[in-house]
Amino acid sequence: MKRQNGLLTFVFAGLALVATAACDNTAAGAKKDAEIAKEDAKRASEKAAEATADAARDASDATKRAGEAVAEGTADATKDAAAATSAAATTTSVKSALMADKSVDASKIDVDSDGTTKVVTLRGSVASEAQRASAERIARDKAEGYTVVNRLTVG
Numbered sequence: 001m002k003r004q005n006g007l008l009t010f011v012f013a014g015l016a017l018v019a020t021a022a023c024d025n026t027a028a029g030a031k032k033d034a035e036i037a038k039e040d041a042k043r044a045s046e047k048a049a050e051a052t053a054d055a056a057r058d059a060s061d062a063t064k065r066a067g068e069a070v071a072e073g074t075a076d077a078t079k080d081a082a083a084a085t086s087a088a089a090t091t092t093s094v095k096s097a098l099m100a101d102k103s104v105d106a107s108k109i110d111v112d113s114d115g116t117t118k119v120v121t122l123r124g125s126v127a128s129e130a131q132r133a134s135a136e137r138i139a140r141d142k143a144e145g146y147t148v149v150n151r152l153t154v155g
Contacts, residue, residue: 080116082115083115083116084115085115086113086115087113087114087115087116088113088115090113090115090120090142090143090146091111091112091113091120093142093143094111094113094120094138094139094142094143095109095111097138097139097141097142098111098135098138098139101134101138103130103131103134104126104131104134104135104138105126105127105131106135108124108125108126109122109123109124109125109126109135109152110122110123110124111139113143113146118145118146118147119146119147119148119149120139120143120146120147120148120149121148121149121151122135122136122139122148122149122150122151122152123151123152124152124153125152125153125154125155126152126153126154127154127155128154129154131154132150132152132154135150135152136148136150136152
């Protein structure tokens with residue numbers, strides 16, 4: 001029995017050595033796994049930082065393009081509004097001058113102005129060729145910078 005106990009003691013001691021070696025091996029493996037995970041996390045963090053920087057650049061570029069588009073749209077809208085305002089003022093000026101001139105019966109004259117093309121068009125009818133010529137002269141005087149198209153008929 002002593003021999004058996006000695007043998008058991010020897011077996012248990014051997015198992016203890018194997019278990020200790022296994023624990024040491026497991027601890028070393030866990031440490032290595034932790035180092036690998038740390039490197040993987042570092043690479044993932046660097047990739048995330050690059051992706052964030054790329055996204056920020058893309059967003060900045062998109063914002064810049066949107067700002068440019070808004071500026072162009074605003075400039076176009078301002079230009080269109082200015083042309084429309086100029087045309088309306090020109091139409092009013094020409095029509096008022098025609099009505100104020102006693103040598104022209106302006107009651108049947110329609111005045112249209114296009115601020116974009118800078119054209120004033122006279123339509124309608126007058127009683128004589130002299131009134132037609134006077135209406136065109138008045139329109140040219142009042143519509144400075146505009147081309148006058150005389151489509152007035154006599155009759």
